Amino acid sequence: AQKITQTQPGMFVQEKEAVTLDCTYDTSDPSYGLFWYKQPSSGEMIFLIYQGSYDQQNATEGRYSLNFQKARKSANLVISASQLGDSAMYFCAMREGGGSNYKLTFGKGTLLTVNP
Amino acid sequence: ETGVTQTPRHLVMGMTNKKSLKCEQHLGHNAMYWYKQSAKKPLELMFVYNFKEQTENNSVPSRFSPECPNSSHLFLHLHTLQPEDSALYLCASSLGREMALYGYTFGSGTRLTVV
Numbered sequence: 001a002q003k004i005t006q007t008q009p010g011m012f013v014q015e016k017e018a019v020t021l022d023c024t025y026d027t028s029d030p031s032y033g034l035f036w037y038k039q040p041s042s043g044e045m046i047f048l049i050y051q052g053s054y055d056q057q058n059a060t061e062g063r064y065s066l067n068f069q070k071a072r073k074s075a076n077l078v079i080s081a082s083q084l085g086d087s088a089m090y091f092c093a094m095r096e097g098g099g100s101n102y103k104l105t106f107g108k109g110t111l112l113t114v115n116p
Numbered sequence: 117e118t119g120v121t122q123t124p125r126h127l128v129m130g131m132t133n134k135k136s137l138k139c140e141q142h143l144g145h146n147a148m149y150w151y152k153q154s155a156k157k158p159l160e161l162m163f164v165y166n167f168k169e170q171t172e173n174n175s176v177p178s179r180f181s182p183e184c185p186n187s188s189h190l191f192l193h194l195h196t197l198q199p200e201d202s203a204l205y206l207c208a209s210s211l212g213r214e215m216a217l218y219g220y221t222f223g224s225g226t227r228l229t230v231v
Binding site for chain 2: 002004033035037042043044045046047050052091093095102103104105106107108109
């Protein structure tokens with residue numbers, strides 16, 4: 001079974017509007033972390049936002065917020081006021097466990113296109 | 117500049133060639149990783165090194181051979197590759213106590229084409 005599921009291969013949004021990118025995860029570990037990365041056409045993966053499994057509040061970083069619904073095992077990324085530069089691939093990832101666990105498991109990604 | 121530098125950016129090699137990918141970071145990170153990114157597939161973890169010691173080999177074929185001479189440098193030696201090995205190879209690094217909050221710092225990748 002996939003640990004990270006991103007069901008939207010592609011999404012379109014108008015400039016200045018908000019968009020939600022979906023991510024569901026599967027783990028039995030009570031301690032985990034969820035990440036979102038952006039990958040422009042240049043190839044590098046850029047860290048956007050992090051949510052810990054024990055965090056009480058949804059994470060926010062500027063125009064990015066994470067809609068964390070623990071019971072539903074979803075961690076959707078919300079981008080407000082979309083900009084043309086937001087056009088990229090977006091990946092959801094999960095770290096299971098704590099301590100010295102250094103592995104991240106990634107979803108297949110969602111290609112976001114922002115239209116002018 | 118991401119802090120993790122990968123060279124070369126692009127590589128075309130024949131199936132009988134031997135080549136190496138290089139990754140370098142001067143962020144003081146202790147862990148380094150190789151990931152393979154193929155079209156329409158999730159990123160696949162290949163190898164993990166922590167303080168120069170290999171801690172993970174994710175059933176990678178022996179035609180891929182990693183080397184980590186120190187915590188700042190990571191290589192991926194390639195030989196007798198197959199066309200299906202064509203992909204973007206991403207290097208990443210992390211610092212133990214920060215990884216939980218910030219995940220990895222990635223390089224820009226090497227786009228490998230096997231002909």
